[in-house]
Every structure is written in structure tokens, then in C-alpha cells.
Amino acid sequence: AQKVTQAQTEISVVEKEDVTLDCVYETRDTTYYLFWYKQPPSGELVFLIRRNSFDEQNEISGRYSWNFQKSTSSFNFTITASQVVDSAVYFCALSERDNFNKFYFGSGTKLNVKP
Amino acid sequence: NAGVTQTPKFQVLKTGQSMTLQCAQDMNHEYMSWYRQDPGMGLRLIHYSVGAGITDQGEVPNGYNVSRSTTEDFPLRLLSAAPSQTSVYFCASSYSGDTGNTIYFGEGSWLTVV
Numbered sequence: 001a002q003k004v005t006q007a008q009t010e011i012s013v014v015e016k017e018d019v020t021l022d023c024v025y026e027t028r029d030t031t032y033y034l035f036w037y038k039q040p041p042s043g044e045l046v047f048l049i050r051r052n053s054f055d056e057q058n059e060i061s062g063r064y065s066w067n068f069q070k071s072t073s074s075f076n077f078t079i080t081a082s083q084v085v086d087s088a089v090y091f092c093a094l095s096e097r098d099n100f101n102k103f104y105f106g107s108g109t110k111l112n113v114k115p
Numbered sequence: 116n117a118g119v120t121q122t123p124k125f126q127v128l129k130t131g132q133s134m135t136l137q138c139a140q141d142m143n144h145e146y147m148s149w150y151r152q153d154p155g156m157g158l159r160l161i162h163y164s165v166g167a168g169i170t171d172q173g174e175v176p177n178g179y180n181v182s183r184s185t186t187e188d189f190p191l192r193l194l195s196a197a198p199s200q201t202s203v204y205f206c207a208s209s210y211s212g213d214t215g216n217t218i219y220f221g222e223g224s225w226l227t228v229v
Contacts, residue, residue: 009155033215045205045220052215091157100216101146101165101209102173105157 002027004094006106013082014114021077021109023092029053031097034068034075039089039108048090051075082113118142121206121221128196128228136191136224138206144219146209147189151175151202152223158205164189196228 003026013019025034036048049059051068059066063080079086092106121138128134140147148163150173160173164183178200180192189208193200203225209218 004157006157035218043203043225044222050215050217093158095209095216095218097211097216100211101148101163102160103148103150103158103207103209103218105150105159107155107157 002094002096002102002104004092004104004106006090006092006109008109009107010110010112012112012114015084016081018078018080019082019111019113021079021090021092021111023075023077023106025073025075025092025094027094027096029096029098033095033097033100035093035095035103036066036075036077037091037093039091041088045091048077079111082111084113084115087111087113119206119208119219119221121204121224123224124222125225126227128193128226130196130198130228132196134193134196136193136204136206136226138189138191138221139187140189140206140208140219141187142208142210142219143186144208144210145186147183148173148207148209149179149181149189149191150205150207152205153202161191161204193226198228200226201228202226 005024032053034051038046065078067076089108091108094104119140145166149161150158162181164170206221
């Protein structure tokens with residue numbers, strides 16, 4: 001069965017701190033895709049990254065970085081030097097190649113960055 | 116450059132009323148879907164469509180109806196609204212390309228059933 005778990009319901013940090021959001025997934029498919037979305041207070045879903053299951057290279061984009069480890073079925077997201085504008089709910093999601101119209105979302109992690 | 120457009124953005128319904136959430140995409144994607152977002156539960160799939168004339172149930176289909184008469188449109192109907200359907204609804208369209216699956220979301224519709 002497909003499942004995405006984000007165990008951290010809410011995290012609070014002070015500006016400039018680093019923070020890591022955890023994501024653990026379950027799937028039987030050998031080809032799948034993992035995503036991170038940001039949902040700011042305005043409510044829209046903002047795409048951050050897509051990672052293919054056959055590409056385990058870590059990725060860095062500015063202050064954002066992602067650590068994909070198939071051995072532990074994890075796809076963690078780190079924000080370096082957090083800013084108040086990073087305050088949002090972050091969702092991890094899974095899509096399988098052969099059933100790609102279905103996306104499975106974690107329950108989200110609410111990040112509060114305080115000045 | 117519209118992407119996925121859903122209307123209305125906000126709606127208040129009385130229990131038992133019916134309504135339709137509209138969704139349109141201009142990217143010629145075959146695949147469209149509806150999700151609902153509830154506090155602490157992430158997004159859950161309600162119904163999806165793999166092309167015009169083809170629909171199927173997702174994880175939480177009860178109380179909702181869909182149809183897909185064109186590639187562009189995928190409306191979601193609430194036949195008899197219940198307070199349990201108070202939620203935020205997202206329409207999405209997706210495709211599978213050479214580099215993988217990609218999904219585009221609408222901006223969301225906030226529905227309150229009183």
C-alpha cells in the first residue's frame with residue numbers, strides 16, 4: 001500500500017535557524033516520484049521539488065536542500081537559515097509511475113519561523 | 116497562462132443543498148482529479164479521470180459526483196451537502212512525461228456547510 005508519513009505535526013524555530021522536515025514513504029512500485037509542496041497562509045499549493053526514484057542525488061536550491069535515501073524510504077527537506085517567509089505548511093507526496101494520476105500526501109508539517 | 120482554474124473560491128452551503136465546483140485546465144492534460152484537504156489529514160483523493168468520458172473513485176468518494184465530458188473540464192458535484200463536507204477542495208491536472216509525473220493544482224475552493 002502507498003503511504004506518506006510526516007511525523008512532525010508542527011515545528012517552531014527562530015529566524016536563521018536550520019530546520020529539517022521529515023518524510024517517510026511506502027510503496028511497492030519500483031518507479032515512483034516524490035514531491036514537496038509548500039502551502040503558505042494564503043492557501044495555494046506551491047510546487048517545490050520532484051524527485052525520481054532512480055535518482056538518489058541530493059539536491060540544493062538556494063536555502064533549500066533535499067536528502068533522498070531509498071534505503072530508509074525517506075525524503076527529507078532542510079531549510080537553511082530559515083526566514084519568516086518560510087512559515088507555511090509543507091506537504092510531502094508520492095506518485096507511482098503506473099498510477100500517476102493518483103498522488104498520496106502526507107498530513108503536512110506546519111513550520112513557524114519566529115523573528 | 117491560466118493552468119488550472121477552479122470556481123468558486125469561497126462558498127457557504129446549507130445542509131442538504133447541492134452545488135457544483137467547477138474546474139478547467141488549458142494544458143490539454145488527460146488526467147484530472149479532485150482532492151479535499153482537512154486539518155491534520157493532508158490531501159485526499161475524491162475522484163479522478165483519465166480522459167474524457169472516464170472517471171473513477173478515489174479514497175473518499177462518498178457524497179460526490181463527477182463527470183468528464185471534455186478534456187478541459189472536470190466539475191465536482193455535491194448532491195446533498197453535509198457538514199462533514201466542509202473542507203478545502205483542490206482540483207488538479209497531471210501528466211506523465213519522459214522525466215516523470217507532474218501535477219498542477221488549482222488555487223483551492225473553501226466550502227463551508229452549515
